[in-house]
Amino acid sequence: MSIDTSSQAYGDLNLEDPVKGREPLVRGDHDFHYITETVCRVAETKIVKTPLVFWAALGGALTLLSMLLASIGYLIWEGTGIWGNNNPVGWGWPIVNFVFWVGIGHAGTLISAILYLFRQNWRTSINRYAEAMTIFAVICALVFPGIHVGRIWAVYWLFPLPNQMEMWPNFRSPLLWDVFAVSTYFTVSLLFWFTGLVPDFATLRDRATHPIAQKAYGALALGWRGSMRHWWHYEKAYQILACFSAPLVLSVHTVVSFDFAVSQLPGWHTTIFPPYFVAGAIFSGFAMVQTLAIPARKWLGLKHIITVHHIENMNKIILVTGSLVGYAYAMEFFIAWYSGNEYEGFAFINRAFGPYAWAYWTMISCNVITPQLFWSKKIRTSMTISFILSIFVNIGMWFERFVITVTSLANDFLVSSWEYFVPTPIDIAMFVGSFGLFFTLFLLFCRFWPVIAIAEVKAVMPQADPHWEGYAHGGNHE
Amino acid sequence: MSNHHETSLTENVVEKWGLLAQYENPAEIYHACEKVRDAGYTKWDANTPFPVHGLDKAMGLKASKLPWIVLCGGMTGPTLAMLFMIWTSAYDYPLNIGGKPLLSIPAFIPVTFELTVLFSAFCTFFGLWALCKLPRWHHPAFNSPTFEKFSDDKFFIMIEAKDDKFDWSKTESLLKASGSSHVEVVED
Incomplete structure (x- = not known):
């Protein structure tokens, strides 16, 4: 190669395929049938042969779920006084939990949309259950603003429905933008997820032996027959949905941050909020993906498909977004000082050294220190340490939302209106219960639905390419 | 439907929907699709477990609307x-x-x-x-006992008897010559 790499002619050169020499996405010498078998085996296990650990986990999740439902029942009966919310802290745990759960959803959409558009083929092994996590996390999130309105029977007022009072919602309010942002997010994620599932439901349908399984998977597969004429539209649809979901990843938490940033409250009224919230959302979402993936790949026997390479890649994203979040924390402090606004300055001094200092430093230790450990390849590729660190990030990100929401409200402009926030047992029951809802849905998904995108994984295997070198002799019958 | 009758040699054949050919890997179906496309068929399809890269060109598909x-x-x-x-x-x-x-x-x-x-x-x-045109309850291809492997690791080409170019023996030999491991008649 005598050509200068900086010259224009270099742009016309046919270079070696950069993908050659990379690690294969599926480890080991496997064929398409192996993928079908490995993934379907989980869903095809007979009900009576379900491992005991699944029943134990489902039992635990259902217990927590019933705690959530009982708390909601009590709330509807008794009113919002059963929460720790006070005056001035009108947004207590329900809003903290809402932001926490919506944030978690973002990793799934990032994996399914943005990594797809960037041709990150490794995403195919993890996108299915990351998208499932998105759907279930957003369901958990939607519970909280739904019950936070107080008069649950009037919750439909959130939507612009014609009514006998001839009133319309206020479209200039960020809270209404949020209704549209989160409901659009949920709907689009669901459509995207279902579209991806159809070919895999067809696989389960064609293998099913039990009449109920045949009918259920048959209905969900919509009569899919793998027609290339359908795949042709299907791939276009997938691409379009990815293109629309990509800005959603960035916009949903931006609009959530507007709920805070558009207000006048010190500590909330900052322009850094939208990018800072989006980075935090992706950070927390990937941590939750790790928390779920590391045990799931082991228990479901999917280590060949979700390899250490996938876990390491996700840890790298946690490192990047965690550093962005750390930068945002520092920049908030800097701007609070640099702006010269004494209320803004007080809000941040109060966060770090005031009555909620314990929460602030929990957040800092979990969110700033934890991701930095991932600079080490040893830590990035260790399953046990990655799992433990992902839990720390989950904790840290919940505390971030608590710190933002509660510290700014509890100590606002007027000292006489200050009040310390203390959660009630119902607050705790609802938050813990929301994990019950999340895990119930996730366990049922893992048990009965294809947890890996079967068709997509097959499509990224080397032998999926009709011009693969292995076919050089046998493939062409000319 | 008149077409259907003209090409049918016996009453028995009228009940048949078309021909289904099985292939073992993406390379085989890719070259087979090129042959079927060049033979000028229009009412035919390829059925694969995943979208095979470039098969749209091998089939001569137009851009999606x-x-x-x-x-x-x-x-x-x-x-x-x-x-x-x-x-x-x-x-x-x-x-x-x-x-x-x-x-x-x-x-x-x-x-x-x-x-x-x-x-x-x-x-x-x-x-x-x-x-x-989905969802639909049924498709004649599912009458074939082997077709359900399309969602696992087999690749298929099906040609409808309704196609203008269709001829039971000629089409069958085309499919066999294209490298199919198994050609069968699909009932309607």
Whole structure:
């Protein structure tokens, strides 16, 4: 190669395929049938042969779920006084939990949309259950603003429905933008997820032996027959949905941050909020993906498909977004000082050294220190340490939302209106219960639905390419 | 349907839907599709476990119309959203909040954006299934005992007897010559 790499002619050169020499996405010498078998085996296990650990986990999740439902029942009966919310802290745990759960959803959409558009083929092994996590996390999130309105029977007022009072919602309010942002997010994620599932439901349908399984998977597969004429539209649809979901990843938490940033409250009224919230959302979402993936790949026997390479890649994203979040924390402090606004300055001094200092430093230790450990390849590729660190990030990100929401409200402009926030047992029951809802849905998904995108994984295997070198002799019958 | 009768040699054949050929890997079906395409068939299809890269060209498929459907939705959504917000906020129910202007276009942008995405996503989803003519209860190909392997690791080409070029013996020999491991008649 005598050509200068900086010259224009270099742009016309046919270079070696950069993908050659990379690690294969599926480890080991496997064929398409192996993928079908490995993934379907989980869903095809007979009900009576379900491992005991699944029943134990489902039992635990259902217990927590019933705690959530009982708390909601009590709330509807008794009113919002059963929460720790006070005056001035009108947004207590329900809003903290809402932001926490919506944030978690973002990793799934990032994996399914943005990594797809960037041709990150490794995403195919993890996108299915990351998208499932998105759907279930957003369901958990939607519970909280739904019950936070107080008069649950009037919750439909959130939507612009014609009514006998001839009133319309206020479209200039960020809270209404949020209704549209989160409901659009949920709907689009669901459509995207279902579209991806159809070919895999067809696989389960064609293998099913039990009449109920045949009918259920048959209905969900919509009569899919793998027609290339359908795949042709299907791939276009997938691409379009990815293109629309990509800005959603960035916009949903931006609009959530507007709920805070558009207000006048010190500590909330900052322009850094939208990018800072989006980075935090992706950070927390990937941590939750790790928390779920590391045990799931082991228990479901999917280590060949979700390899250490996938876990390491996700840890790298946690490192990047965690550093962005750390930068945002520092920049908030800097701007609070640099702006010269004494209320803004007080809000941040109060966060770090005031009555909620314990929460602030929990957040800092979990969110700033934890991701930095991932600079080490040893830590990035260790399953046990990655799992433990992902839990720390989950904790840290919940505390971030608590710190933002509660510290700014509890100590606002007027000292006489200050009040310390203390959660009630119902607050705790609802938050813990929301994990019950999340895990119930996730366990049922893992048990009965294809947890890996079967068709997509097959499509990224080397032998999926009709011009693969292995076919050089046998493939062409000319 | 008249076509169907002309090409049928016996009463028995009238009941038949077409021919189904099985292939073992993407390379085989790729070259077979090129042959069927060059032979000039129109009512035929390839059925694969995953979208085989480049098979659209081997089949001679035209670009999908789906983006045009989505474009219509993508323009309807924001238009309706903006008009609706202007009408409710500035005319039908003018509400003075902090003295802010009633007609504040910047405040309407987030919802306009969301409805662009929502309408486009609905058009993509329903447009896709409309173009695929799915869901449907049944397809003659499923009468074949081997066809269900399409969702696992086998590749198929099916040619309908309704096709103008179709001829039971000639089409069968074309498929066999294209490298198929197994050709069978599909009943309707």
